[in-house]
Amino acid sequence: MILYVYVGILGAIFASFVNVVVYRYPKGMQFVKGRSHCPYCHATLDWIAMTPILGWFICKGKCRYCHSTISLRYPLVETMGAVFMIMAVSCFGLTVQAICISIIFMVLLCIAWIDVDTLWISNDFLILLMILAVWLTFYQTNLSFMNHLLGSISAACPMLLLNLIVKDSFGGGDIKLMFICGWMLGMPCAVVADLIAVFSAGLYACYLLFCKRIKRYDHIAFGPFLCLGIVISMCYGMQLLEWYLLW
Ligand SMILES: [Zn+2]
Structure with missing residues (x-):
């Protein structure tokens, strides 16, 4: 059980990077470097706002600086990442195959959400x-x-x-x-x-x-x-x- 909690947290962290890629890639922006910022007021996000899934709830779905509404999609994508990675490990065990499949699932998340947007x-x-x-x-x-x-x-x-x-x-x-x-x-x-x-x-x-x-x-x-x-x-x-x- 505790293993799945760790795997879920890891999945949510990876999916939070997926959110960055989905936002920046279609705009031709650099997504490896650069701190995350609010899409409205461009304020740099602190660690509370950047905490996967929980950050959105703590901030009540709003930017802490300009109070613009932040889409529910961000915690949703992070939850999907957590669930997908738990699925991979529960089906394939703690193996290299499960790691490879988890990475594939993250790439599929990027593809799916970029397709939704564009x-x-x-x-x-x-x-x-x-x-x-x-x-x-x-x-x-x-x-x-x-x-x-x-x-x-x-x-x-x-x-x-x-x-x-x-x-x-x-x-x-x-x-x-x-x-x-x-x-x-x-x-x-x-x-x-x-x-x-x-x-x-x-x-x-x-x-x-x-x-x-x-x-x-x-x-x-x-x-x-x-x-x-x-x-x-x-x-x-x-x-x-x-x-x-x-x-
Ligand atoms: Zn803002």
């Missing part, structure tokens, strides 16, 4: 993901080369085909993302990830249509749903499939 998945993150996929392959002794390849094809090809029928139904970034992550997941988990993404995105789109927040032919970012599917399938893909087949 409807764009940068090739830089996809290249980073590809390097991590190659690293992860060394630990996936249960998956053969054929498994990996089938994972890539089964995850990316349906999207590619659908794009040929209905133009621009998916972005090129989404397809590249699924090709790389399909490799990581292998068969049949790659298909599970796709299905989770399609169902969750479908539900969300219905909700937005119902609330009249989008019109019928509007685009929504699909990347976050793919990332969600990948994370869940990476940890629980086989269990979900077994559960579904028994059911």
Whole structure:
């Protein structure tokens, strides 16, 4: 139990860096150097405001200097980072594989939230993901080369085909993302990830249509749903499939 608390804290700290990347990368800003500051008054944040998750609650969701509202998204991303890292360690133990998967989850968090803001998945993150996929392959002794390849094809090809029928139904970034992550997941988990993404995105789109927040032919970012599917399938893909087949 205490191990998971430590892992969760570590995940929240990493995800707080994800917040910095998501904010600065699309603006072309330097994200490795430079202290975090309030996006409104540009005051440098103190250690209380910078404490992952708790800082937002202590400051009541407001900047301590200019009292502008700070989005709930910051603690949300940090909580997701904590949960994802706990999932990785609980499924893969305290192993190098779990470390590699945790880093992959943080990159997916960056991709998902940048996609929410900009409807764009940068090739830089996809290249980073590809390097991590190659690293992860060394630990996936249960998956053969054929498994990996089938994972890539089964995850990316349906999207590619659908794009040929209905133009621009998916972005090129989404397809590249699924090709790389399909490799990581292998068969049949790659298909599970796709299905989770399609169902969750479908539900969300219905909700937005119902609330009249989008019109019928509007685009929504699909990347976050793919990332969600990948994370869940990476940890629980086989269990979900077994559960579904028994059911
Ligand atoms: Zn401020």
